[in-house]
Amino acid sequence: MEQRIVQRLCPGAPVVRLGANGDGVAIEKIADRIYFHAKLMFRRVRFVHVVFDRENRDMSCEEIRNGIYKCLRFRTVDVNCIRISVADRNFEAWMAPFLNQKAVFCTTPVNDNAEGRNGKAIVSKIFKLNGKSYNETIDGVKAFCTLVPKEICEVSVSFRDLFNEVSEDCWWKTQK
Numbered sequence: 715m716e717q718r719i720v721q722r723l724c725p726g727a728p729v730v731r732l733g734a735n736g737d738g739v740a741i742e743k744i745a746d747r748i749y750f751h752a753k754l755m756f757r758r759v760r761f762v763h764v765v766f767d768r769e770n771r772d773m774s775c776e777e778i779r780n781g782i783y784k785c786l787r788f789r790t791v792d793v794n795c796i797r798i799s800v801a802d803r804n805f806e807a808w809m810a811p812f813l814n815q816k817a818v819f820c821t822t823p824v825n826d827n828a829e830g831r832n833g834k835a836i837v838s839k840i841f842k843l844n845g846k847s848y849n850e851t852i853d854g855v856k857a858f859c860t861l862v863p864k865e866i867c868e869v870s871v872s873f874r875d876l877f878n879e880v881s882e883d884c885w886w887k888t889q890k
Contacts, residue, residue, distance in 0.1 A: 715805060715858075717731060719805070720765070723886050724886070732748065732764070736769070737770045741773075741778060745782045745785030745786050748762075748764055748782065748796065753791060762797065763879065763880070766800060767803060767805065768800050768801060770803075775875070779875075782798055799872070803829075803832055804832065805858065806832075806833030806850070807832070808828075808858070808866050809861065809866075810825060810837055811869045811870075812824065812825070812857075812861055812865070813825065813837055817840050819857040822865055829871060863887055
């Protein structure tokens with residue numbers, strides 16, 4: 715889902731999957747994969763943005779991010795050019811506050827903050843109550859791309875971290 719969102723919001727931007735996904739993947743392994751891809755991507759881009767889910771890890775988003783940066787500092791890579799953002803549980807946690815009880819995504823929050831909760835389960839449940847099935851690569855991508863970033867910032871600290879890392883001249887960041 716994340717890959718499709720970036721491809722849709724930033725056409726032409728190189729998008730690479732880390733290949734280190736899941737609750738049990740060690741921070742060191744994630745840092746290894748980031749290092750590998752960043753070294754290749756710095757030939758084409760100035761900054762590398764890494765976005766992934768905290769999922770069920772016990773560590774906070776900040777602890778995960780700091781742990782990865784700590785591992786990367788021992789490598790021959792400029793960590794100031796790597797921007798790491800971690801969704802507090804999953805991308806759907808950023809979206810769930812905007813989903814009304816009729817399974818329609820709104821431009822302003824209509825539900826409580828879902829930070830740290832399983833947003834995918836929340837979204838899937840509301841869809842199911844309305845006789846629909848939630849497909850993250852179709853419904854999730856479409857919904858996320860219609861949401862207003864500044865509104866998501868109001869209900870999610872982990873999203874605000876991503877928003878603050880994105881360049882000020884990015885069209886997506888400035889939309890209303």
